[in-house]
Amino acid sequence: MTESSTTDLFGLDSSRMHAILLTLEEGIQLWDADGRLVYVNPASCLQFGDDAHSGMGCHWTAFVRRCATEAGEPCDEGCFPIGEALAGIAIPASLLLQIGRGAEVIWLRVNARPLTDATGAIVGAVSSTVDVSQLIAQEQRLKLQAHFDILTGLPNRVLFSDRLDQALAHARRHREDLAVCMLDLDGFKLVNDRFGHPSGDLLLKQVARRLHESLRGDDTAARLGGDEFALLIGDLKTSGQCEQVVKRILEAVGAPYVIEGTEVCITASVGVTLFPGDTVDPDQLLRHADQAMYKAKQAGKNRFSIFDPTLESRARANFGLVRKIEDALERREFALYYQPKVDCRAGRVVGLEALIRWNHPVLGLRMPGEFLPLVENEDVIVSIGDWVIAEALRQQASLRAAGHELTISVNIAARQLVHREFAERLEAVLSAGGRDRLEIEILESAALEDISTVSSLITSFQQRGIRFALDDFGTGYSSLVHLKRLGADVLKIDQTFVRDMLDDPGDLAIVQGVVGLAGAFRRDVVAEGVEDMEHVRMLLAVGCDVMQGYGISRPLPAESLRWWLDAFTPDPLWLSMPPNMTH
Amino acid sequence: MDTSAPLVWNDSLMTGVPDIDEQHRILVHSLTEARAKLADETSPDVLEAITQDLLAYALYHFETEEALMHETGYSAAGGADARQHLAEHRDFSAQVVAMRSNLKAGIHVAPDVLLGFLNNWLAKHIMHTDKRFAAYMLGRADR
Numbered sequence: 001m002t003e004s005s006t007t008d009l010f011g012l013d014s015s016r017m018h019a020i021l022l023t024l025e026e027g028i029q030l031w032d033a034d035g036r037l038v039y040v041n042p043a044s045c046l047q048f049g050d051d052a053h054s055g056m057g058c059h060w061t062a063f064v065r066r067c068a069t070e071a072g073e074p075c076d077e078g079c080f081p082i083g084e085a086l087a088g089i090a091i092p093a094s095l096l097l098q099i100g101r102g103a104e105v106i107w108l109r110v111n112a113r114p115l116t117d118a119t120g121a122i123v124g125a126v127s128s129t130v131d132v133s134q135l136i137a138q139e140q141r142l143k144l145q146a147h148f149d150i151l152t153g154l155p156n157r158v159l160f161s162d163r164l165d166q167a168l169a170h171a172r173r174h175r176e177d178l179a180v181c182m183l184d185l186d187g188f189k190l191v192n193d194r195f196g197h198p199s200g201d202l203l204l205k206q207v208a209r210r211l212h213e214s215l216r217g218d219d220t221a222a223r224l225g226g227d228e229f230a231l232l233i234g235d236l237k238t239s240g241q242c243e244q245v246v247k248r249i250l251e252a253v254g255a256p257y258v259i260e261g262t263e264v265c266i267t268a269s270v271g272v273t274l275f276p277g278d279t280v281d282p283d284q285l286l287r288h289a290d291q292a293m294y295k296a297k298q299a300g301k302n303r304f305s306i307f308d309p310t311l312e313s314r315a316r317a318n319f320g321l322v323r324k325i326e327d328a329l330e331r332r333e334f335a336l337y338y339q340p341k342v343d344c345r346a347g348r349v350v351g352l353e354a355l356i357r358w359n360h361p362v363l364g365l366r367m368p369g370e371f372l373p374l375v376e377n378e379d380v381i382v383s384i385g386d387w388v389i390a391e392a393l394r395q396q397a398s399l400r401a402a403g404h405e406l407t408i409s410v411n412i413a414a415r416q417l418v419h420r421e422f423a424e425r426l427e428a429v430l431s432a433g434g435r436d437r438l439e440i441e442i443l444e445s446a447a448l449e450d451i452s453t454v455s456s457l458i459t460s461f462q463q464r465g466i467r468f469a470l471d472d473f474g475t476g477y478s479s480l481v482h483l484k485r486l487g488a489d490v491l492k493i494d495q496t497f498v499r500d501m502l503d504d505p506g507d508l509a510i511v512q513g514v515v516g517l518a519g520a521f522r523r524d525v526v527a528e529g530v531e532d533m534e535h536v537r538m539l540l541a542v543g544c545d546v547m548q549g550y551g552i553s554r555p556l557p558a559e560s561l562r563w564w565l566d567a568f569t570p571d572p573l574w575l576s577m578p579p580n581m582t583h
Numbered sequence: 584m585d586t587s588a589p590l591v592w593n594d595s596l597m598t599g600v601p602d603i604d605e606q607h608r609i610l611v612h613s614l615t616e617a618r619a620k621l622a623d624e625t626s627p628d629v630l631e632a633i634t635q636d637l638l639a640y641a642l643y644h645f646e647t648e649e650a651l652m653h654e655t656g657y658s659a660a661g662g663a664d665a666r667q668h669l670a671e672h673r674d675f676s677a678q679v680v681a682m683r684s685n686l687k688a689g690i691h692v693a694p695d696v697l698l699g700f701l702n703n704w705l706a707k708h709i710m711h712t713d714k715r716f717a718a719y720m721l722g723r724a725d726r
Contacts, residue, residue: 370638374638472688
């Protein structure tokens with residue numbers, strides 16, 4: 001069909017219409033009521049090539065190929081505007097139609113309107129097509145720019161954050177380790193200053209290529225800006241594997257570059273954090289990797305450092321605990337419990353050991369073993385020691401008023417004894433009359449380094465009537481040296497030996513040994529951890545008369561202590577023991 | 584000795600309460616780290632350091648959980664579950680303290696015993712005890 005062969009198109013003179021449409025750059029097509037192509041203008045022929053003429057008389061569906069909405073979403077022929085116009089839709093939405101023209105791919109924007117006769121019946125449709133290929137190409141370029149760094153072609157921050165989300169989801173699903181790394185070049189500014197920015201850019205491009213080549217296909221290297229890169233390394237089986245990859249990257253980046261005929265060397269610092277050891281929050285992972293990167297820089301650059309999440313979190317926890325224990329002292333949350341020491345042979349109470357408890361507002365009554373080790377190297381341990389001594393002496397005065405004259409012992413860590421103000425402070429709490437019957441049980445004496453200082457301190461306070469005991473005697477490595485040089489008055493047999501002495505001849509030998517040593521050095525001896533009558537019987541048999549433990553009394557709060565002391569009567573079974581065999 | 588698989592952090596351990604999950608992650612990671620350290624060296628000093636860290640983190644973490652139990656009314660409403668929960672916390676601290684006093688007395692603590700105890704305790708406590716509490720809390724939040 002040619003233009004001249006049709007004299008009438010929907011009541012228009014076709015040659016006149018052709019003349020009108022000749023000058024348009026847009027393609028114009030006319031379709032009859034059945035949807036068949038009946039007219040194309042010259043611009044259509046340019047757009048569609050030979051298809052336009054050979055397609056004359058063809059149904060519009062023959063022209064539909066790949067379509068997209070204006071927003072770029074794919075769509076099918078059901079929403080093609082020509083079909084919609086013929087179906088009576090007055091203003092169908094325009095669509096993008098992709099067609100091939102030789103090797104070229106072009107995009108046309110297609111619009112269509114229904115054509116009606118005087119009665120309003122649809123007699124056909126008119127469509128227009130505009131070549132928008134250049135616009136689409138530009139849009140794609142922009143989209144690319146939104147996700148890729150123009151200089152290096154690597155993913156940019158936006159795309160990296162997408163990939164990080166995906167990689168995290170993948171690692172969680174497959175229970176794999178994922179490394180998130182920040183990489184910063186060392187001294188990149190010097191390169192820029194010395195060779196100029198264009199050379200600096202060339203260097204960045206080469207670094208980017210090496211990063212890309214050092215990683216496996218599924219991993220990501222991105223440029224976040226300047227000389228800052230980020231890496232995602234997934235599918236890790238061990239943390240050692242991650243270290244290998246990072247070392248390989250440092251080597252690759254560190255190899256010399258040739259920039260405009262000059263050899264340039266540059267290194268990188270890398271910070272790594274590992275999921276799932278670290279948090280699931282992507283921003284925090286990046287921050288942690290960044291922190292580790294700064295650590296690598298501080299440690300001398302050209303290296304990597306791995307973020308340690310437990311270290312940070314434990315540091316936070318520990319710091320919080322020290323503060324809490326300081327507050328607890330201030331809020332008077334500590335309390336002393338008193339465990340009676342009884343001479344079972346004589347059948348009388350000879351003293352009390354004051355033991356600290358923490359009345360924790362949430363966790364309830366906590367034992368010293370749960371919280372004191374956490375502050376044993378903190379200043380607050382000294383204040384706790386001061387409070388314990390003062391409180392024990394206060395309790396002693398109140399017991400004395402009630403008719404119970406008893407020595408009270410307190411536990412003091414060896415390192416506290418060497419604290420330079422310890423002597424002054426102890427002096428300050430002792431009453432002027434010298435009526436205090438205080439015993440200081442030295443804990444962890446194995447840790448003592450400066451024995452002579454402590455030894456002279458002990459001697460000077462012994463003259464004031466204060467007694468000293470070596471707690472947990474036999475457990476350290478240098479007990480004998482301490483026994484000889486520290487001049488303590490009392491040896492305490494650790495409860496671990498008492499507990500097992502009935503079954504373990506080795507432990508019984510230690511108990512007998514300590515009793516023997518105490519006798520030889522003329523020291524008193526006290527056994528800890530007595531749980532039942534068998535223990536009492538055995539200890540009496542080996543010559544250790546003074547003992548404490550659950551078998552005699554649990555540590556008691558001050559309120560019930562007085563009641564216990566008033567009610568105390570020796571167990572008749574103790575007194576029925578045969579006389580001491582060893583003495 | 585411990586026969587169960589070494590615990591590593593994974594989504595099945597999540598209770599759905601962010602603060603608790605974050606602290607559990609640290610606890611499980613501490614265990615992973617302890618495993619690595621003890622594979623390297625088993626001196627009393629290392630054991631002492633590990634158990635001290637555990638004590639500190641336990642005190643910190645148990646306080647978080649138990650404060651939440653009070654706030655959400657679980658301490659009362661949780662009945663036997665809540666009592667069991669507290670008992671497990673106390674048992675954990677008591678066991679760690681006992682191991683430390685053995686260490687101090689020069690009694691050998693086998694690394695496998697420590698690791699096995701931690702592994703089993705954490706797995707059982709997080710998967711069952713903590714999840715029951717979390718379910719209570721989350722159910723309450725929905726109302």
